[in-house]
Amino acid sequence: VVAFSSGNHAQAVAAAAQLLGVRATIVMPEDAPPVKLEATRGYGAEIVLYDRYIEDRRAIAGAIADERGASLIPPYDHRDVMAGQGTTASELVEQVADLDLLVVPIGGGGLLSGCAVAAAALVSGIEIVGVEPEGRRAARDAMTAGEVVEVEVPRTLLDGQQTPNIGALPLRVLTALVDRVVGVTDAEASHAVRVLAARTKQLVEPSGASGLAAVLAGHVPVEGRRVGIVLSGGNVAAPTLARILAGEL
């Protein structure tokens, strides 16, 4: 199999391939956190690096898949991947009753769209909000335009959400089921990472904590409401984490 991913989908595909005894090649950004590269290699995958600021990872992965006759497993623009990621929300609403609001990070839109389908089906009237980096408007612009929009990829701590666009299939779900998408800054995400470490003793990466960041920063009104927040991904390079915890980032 061949996949492309900023890191978490990479690890998921590599781990699944290892379990199934299948060879995996993953196209990853050369500036992905070393911890994500090492973890993916640790699951036995071959890694092909690219420059996310100038190269097209889909083209690179597609060429490798064609050359090797391998299946390409996209990180978000695929029904099965969206459905799989949506089990996050179905587990959440099974465990916590009567949610009024669900807040989910959005990179390419797989997690958010899958969670939106699951939550909307299981909890009538639930409000669903997506969260992306303030400097990357791919989801907000796509919802406004009604079509996939390519944006410039900003440098940000939120490395799990640096994709230049959201997927076409996720966009259809967002348009139908997601109330809105809001942006969070690096500083807001860092603060959320610190709160999670200090108060819940959980290590969550900045992109994974972006949902909580939006709530703590007041971008999503929560007063008097029962709120579910999806935390996703805990891969932060140790020096980066050290600087976040020390309040330097």
Place this chain on the structure above:
Amino acid sequence: VVAFSSGNHAQAVAAAAQLLGVRATIVMPEDAPPVKLEATRGYGAEIVLYDRYIEDRRAIAGAIADERGASLIPPYDHRDVMAGQGTTASELVEQVADLDLLVVPIGGGGLLSGCAVAAAALVSGIEIVGVEPEGRRAARDAMTAGEVVEVEVPRTLLDGQQTPNIGALPLRVLTALVDRVVGVTDAEASHAVRVLAARTKQLVEPSGASGLAAVLAGHVPVEGRRVGIVLSGGNVAAPTLARILAGEL
């Protein structure tokens, strides 16, 4: 109420006092991690600092309690405290069946003795092992001597286990129910903290990770056995955590 504690019991007493609307004074070491001092103050307690390398905290706390007519709540040498901490093991064995071995950190012995009573009552034949800092033999020497032994307090990353002795009541339980106590080094504890952060995304302080450290270092044979390990406490100063994660400690 008045209590003395290196940090985690301090927070527990302060939080309970706040819930009950009772004034709490906690005697804490002046070199306790700032995060533990801040958290205890955050629960509304007054903190009295002492030098743990030369002063006697029990005497200080006892004098304050006498002067104010307050109740003294010791951190481990008390039946109710031991029983309360033992609920950790009763919850664990309710959730995970057929454990062969339980590994628990020991500072003063409240957590280990409470867990030993619970585990031995609920799981017949379970082996119970305590873990203390390699440089502090208070538990090992007391079990050998059959009486409480005062040892020199070493400087160690394992700040939750720097007490110069274990309690008399915990020692009676250890003698009856605990198979043995092993020591771990600072480096072994740091490694365990890194493994927990990288693999489970949990933030555990060095003392709290000492049980896992003993297992990873091979001090406790686990081959083919079902093993429970108690993780306890997640308060590490950010700069210290940064150095641990970077492999500098």
